[in-house]
Amino acid sequence: MSSADQRWMGAALALASRGQGRTHPNPSVGCILVRDGITVGRGWTQPGGRPHAEAMALAEAGSAAKGATAYVTLEPCAHVSSRGPACADLLVASGVDRVVAAVTDPDLRTNGKGLGRLAAAGVQTVSGVREREARATLAGFLTRLVLGRPQVTLKLATSLDGCIARADGESRWITGPQARAHAHLERSRHEAILVGRGTWEIDRPALDVRLPGLEDRAPQRVVLSTRETGDDVFQLSAPMEIARLPADHLLVEGGAGVASAFLSADLVDRLLLYRAPILIGDGRHALGDIGLGALADAHDRWAMIDSRQLGSDRLEVYERVRCSPGS
Amino acid sequence: MSSADQRWMGAALALASRGQGRTHPNPSVGCILVRDGITVGRGWTQPGGRPHAEAMALAEAGSAAKGATAYVTLEPCAHVSSRGPACADLLVASGVDRVVAAVTDPDLRTNGKGLGRLAAAGVQTVSGVREREARATLAGFLTRLVLGRPQVTLKLATSLDGCIARADGESRWITGPQARAHAHLERSRHEAILVGRGTWEIDRPALDVRLPGLEDRAPQRVVLSTRETGDDVFQLSAPMEIARLPADHLLVEGGAGVASAFLSADLVDRLLLYRAPILIGDGRHALGDIGLGALADAHDRWAMIDSRQLGSDRLEVYERVRCSPGS
Numbered sequence: 340m341s342s343a344d345q346r347w348m349g350a351a352l353a354l355a356s357r358g359q360g361r362t363h364p365n366p367s368v369g370c371i372l373v374r375d376g377i378t379v380g381r382g383w384t385q386p387g388g389r390p391h392a393e394a395m396a397l398a399e400a401g402s403a404a405k406g407a408t409a410y411v412t413l414e415p416c417a418h419v420s421s422r423g424p425a426c427a428d429l430l431v432a433s434g435v436d437r438v439v440a441a442v443t444d445p446d447l448r449t450n451g452k453g454l455g456r457l458a459a460a461g462v463q464t465v466s467g468v469r470e471r472e473a474r475a476t477l478a479g480f481l482t483r484l485v486l487g488r489p490q491v492t493l494k495l496a497t498s499l500d501g502c503i504a505r506a507d508g509e510s511r512w513i514t515g516p517q518a519r520a521h522a523h524l525e526r527s528r529h530e531a532i533l534v535g536r537g538t539w540e541i542d543r544p545a546l547d548v549r550l551p552g553l554e555d556r557a558p559q560r561v562v563l564s565t566r567e568t569g570d571d572v573f574q575l576s577a578p579m580e581i582a583r584l585p586a587d588h589l590l591v592e593g594g595a596g597v598a599s600a601f602l603s604a605d606l607v608d609r610l611l612l613y614r615a616p617i618l619i620g621d622g623r624h625a626l627g628d629i630g631l632g633a634l635a636d637a638h639d640r641w642a643m644i645d646s647r648q649l650g651s652d653r654l655e656v657y658e659r660v661r662c663s664p665g666s
Numbered sequence: 667m668s669s670a671d672q673r674w675m676g677a678a679l680a681l682a683s684r685g686q687g688r689t690h691p692n693p694s695v696g697c698i699l700v701r702d703g704i705t706v707g708r709g710w711t712q713p714g715g716r717p718h719a720e721a722m723a724l725a726e727a728g729s730a731a732k733g734a735t736a737y738v739t740l741e742p743c744a745h746v747s748s749r750g751p752a753c754a755d756l757l758v759a760s761g762v763d764r765v766v767a768a769v770t771d772p773d774l775r776t777n778g779k780g781l782g783r784l785a786a787a788g789v790q791t792v793s794g795v796r797e798r799e800a801r802a803t804l805a806g807f808l809t810r811l812v813l814g815r816p817q818v819t820l821k822l823a824t825s826l827d828g829c830i831a832r833a834d835g836e837s838r839w840i841t842g843p844q845a846r847a848h849a850h851l852e853r854s855r856h857e858a859i860l861v862g863r864g865t866w867e868i869d870r871p872a873l874d875v876r877l878p879g880l881e882d883r884a885p886q887r888v889v890l891s892t893r894e895t896g897d898d899v900f901q902l903s904a905p906m907e908i909a910r911l912p913a914d915h916l917l918v919e920g921g922a923g924v925a926s927a928f929l930s931a932d933l934v935d936r937l938l939l940y941r942a943p944i945l946i947g948d949g950r951h952a953l954g955d956i957g958l959g960a961l962a963d964a965h966d967r968w969a970m971i972d973s974r975q976l977g978s979d980r981l982e983v984y985e986r987v988r989c990s991p992g993s
Contacts, residue, residue, distance in 0.1 A: 498964065499939060499984075500952045501828015509961050599947060612826060616984060617964035620926060620956030626827045629947030634836050637825065637944035643980075653970075657826075657943060 344439050347373055348469045351410040352441070354383040354392065355476045360528040360558065361386040363587045366413055366480035368392040372400045372435070374407035391416065393426040397433050405434035412473045414444040414466065417452035427453040430462065437463040441473030445484055479587030482608065488582040489531065489589040492609040493598055494522060495625050499614060502622030503595065517650035518613045523548050525611060527556035530586030531573070535597035536564035546592070559586065563597050578604040595627050602629040610641065610657040613649070671766050674700055675796045678737040681710040681719065682803045687855040687885065688713040690914045693740055693807035695719040699727045699762070701734035718743065720753040724760050732761035739800045741771040741793065744779035754780040757789065764790040768800030772811055806914030809935065815909040816858065816916040818933050820925055821849060822952050823940040829949030830922065844977035845940045850875050852938060854883035857913030858900070862924035863891035873919070886913065890924050905931040922954050929956040937968065937984040940976070
């Protein structure tokens with residue numbers, strides 16, 4: 340694997356992220372076709388999961404694909420579906436010389452067969468280029484495959500002392516416009532967004548994406564409630580039911596009861612913590628009972644994987660530590 | 667002012683920080699004497715405020731001070747005291763060629779007279795080199811001079827969700843060993859350390875400095891209590907009484923009641939926030955009522971001036987924004 344391979348795969352990873360939150364039940368994949376150092380085709384999984392990234396890139400390249408290298412963030416599929424031909428076959432037919440994949444497909448219908456079919460047809464194949472990053476772009480798909488449920492992200496917007504509102508409920512605004520815009524961008528990357536019944540009935544939140552050009556990305560609204568809301572929303576009566584959602588990425592937005600319920604059920608994979616440089620004091624706290632037995636049990640569960648300044652606020656992204664002792 | 671001046675003043679600033687928390691009622695000053703690019707003397711204000719930094723550096727240099735440049739973080743004093751001669755006179759007598767000061771002394775007994783006396787004796791003088799940083803090292807002294815009370819630092823050690831303990835009071839440990847060691851280093855920089863009566867009576871905290879070589883730096887213990895404790899501690903019945911403390915730097919350590927009382931009284935200048943990457947849920951919160959009228963009033967009060975990783979924990983240092991609208 341060359342540094343050029345690394346670089347081109349970076350471009351394919353960026354394309355893959357375009358589809359995140361819109362490709363369920365398929366993974367969001369990116370593909371770039373390169374010939375003589377020039378991009379001749381680009382594709383990413385389209386909403387609903389089809390066309391696949393490779394099909395889109397090959398259609399763009401046309402006859403220019405002949406002799407090119409295809410960079411794909413996931414091994415090309417080997418199975419023919421009613422919704423389209425296998426990408427491995429399309430790539431062979433296009434005349435590409437070489438296929439570089441970041442990850443082999445964990446889907447047992449492909450799982451090595453895609454690259455195998457390409458190699459059998461005389462196409463040079465490489466896999467494992469920027470695999471860790473590719474797995475991150477596939478987290479929702481992989482969580483569904485392995486755990487049978489969407490990847491769950493919990494969003495909290497708090498003061499430095501961990502409040503999400505004043506005691507009287509006033510919460511507009513704790514964070515500033517840049518942090519709120521970022522939170523909307525995160526919404527656009529999720530197929531579903533969930534709030535509790537209290538938040539739903541009191542605030543009637545739109546839960547949409549208010550960013551120019553992304554207005555059509557509003558996730559499916561989900562309300563956690565044991566009582567029928569009567570509204571046009573997906574309803575779940577317990578966190579465990581998230582497996583039923585037609586989504587690989589679920590954003591949990593509030594309030595404290597819902598956040599605590601998901602944490603208690605150990606159903607949070609990723610934590611988005613937006614923090615404003617303010618102190619509130621006796622306000623409403625971000626969390627209630629999360630079923631913590633002892634302080635020692637709270638440690639080694641979360642690792643910060645990203646942090647950034649958003650105006651005067653700070654965003655920290657934590658991921659659940661998957662291999663913690665005793666888990 | 668040359669880049670060499672900037673650099674040597676940096677060394678003087680580092681020396682100044684050595685005395686922080688031990689020089690009340692004097693400021694903690696650093697002095698370095700340089701001749702032909704070689705350090706010939708170094709000094710910093712000694713415990714209790716005397717000898718002054720200049721006297722110590724001149725004593726170390728002896729006759730080598732002749733023709734040297736003296737870098738001082740604060741204008742040399744011009745007033746003779748029963749505790750020693752004026753540093754401006756000592757410098758003239760030593761034969762230094764040049765004196766570079768970071769800040770002119772706001773004490774009206776000196777306030778320009780120190781540099782004036784040096785200039786009158788034919789010594790070249792410069793002031794304002796790295797002034798902002800020097801003011802930071804003098805913050806306690808300047809707070810005492812301007813506001814008539816010590817600079818107050820509030821220390822909080824919390825989980826990501828703003829808890830300082832579990833509901834049953836368990837708080838050992840939230841942060842790890844590196845963060846706790848740093849908190850002890852901060853103690854060594856304060857003349858006084860304050861806790862509330864509840865913390866005092868329940869925990870009987872030692873409030874000492876458990877760091878090798880700094881064991882003798884334990885601050886004066888202060889308890890906020892309207893009832894006589896009967897212990898060998900300095901006792902205050904209200905935050906406003908801190909003016910009485912024989913200290914220019916006061917560290918407020920807890921618990922939530924004390925922290926809230928100092929914030930309500932607008933008596934916190936600096937906030938040390940040690941945060942562990944853990945979630946506690948329904949624990950004890952860092953703060954109670956701090957007298958916040960509306961969410962809008964919480965903004966633009968705090969600015970982050972430093973942040974660093976301490977093991978798996980994060981330290982953030984905030985300073986009160988002094989020129990906030992309406993203040």
